[in-house]
Amino acid sequence: MNTSIPRIPPPVLFLxxxxxxxxxxxxxxxxxxxxxxxxxxxxxxxxxxFSLGLGSGLYFRRLGTNPRPGAKATLIVTTGPFKYTRNPMYLGLTTMLIGTAILLGTFSPVLVIPIFFILVQTQFVLREEKLMEQWFGQPYLEYKKKTPRWLS
Structure with a gap:
């Protein structure tokens, strides 16, 4: 699998x-x-x-690691929101899209949500997981076993 991260960051895809x-x-x-x-x-x-996404990004920074997709991680964050999902920032963006669709109230905006989800999953999440496996090996594999990618 290609582990290079696309240049367009997820917040731009979200916008x-x-x-x-x-x-x-x-x-x-x-x-x-x-x-x-x-x-x-x-x-x-x-x-x-918004709270989940921003809070998770700030939590990452407070622990001294970079939240930018594909940036070399300095540690595996397994506490805070990362205790419940491996991708709280992406989950936050997806939740905001759901909120926007509800506010707009028609079916057509709902079509964007699975497209965004699939793009984030295939272009970022899966690639980032491969990088984390390369960087951290067994400790990351253990984290993957006990923490859902999204929610369980």
Whole structure:
């Protein structure tokens, strides 16, 4: 497997996803599935996702390792949010996309979520895992065994 990380970082893919969601909602709305006031539930997902993503990145920095995709890790972070998921920053971005889709309330923006998820999974997560295995060996494999990639 190719372990080189794409130059376009996940937060940029996320922002492109938001723009595409808004455009799809504006120009190709497919069936309104959620009406006010229920659409405001999306704000909860946005806040949770933002908190998880930003908090995880800050946690990484506090422990002295670089959160940038593909950057040489100095340690395996197994505490905080990383105790529950190996990818809390990506999970935070995905949760914010879900929140945006709920806020917009039509089916068309929902189409962006699996595309984003697949891109992050194939272009970042799997490649980063291979790098972590190369850098840390058995300790990382043990962490992989006990901590889900996303959520369990």
């Amino acid at each position: 492109v996803g938001i723009v595409v969601m808004v455009l799809l909602n504006s120009y190709f709305p497919i069936g309104r599935w959620l009406h006010y006031p229920w659409r405001y539930l999306g704000i909860i997902f946005l806040v949770l996702g």
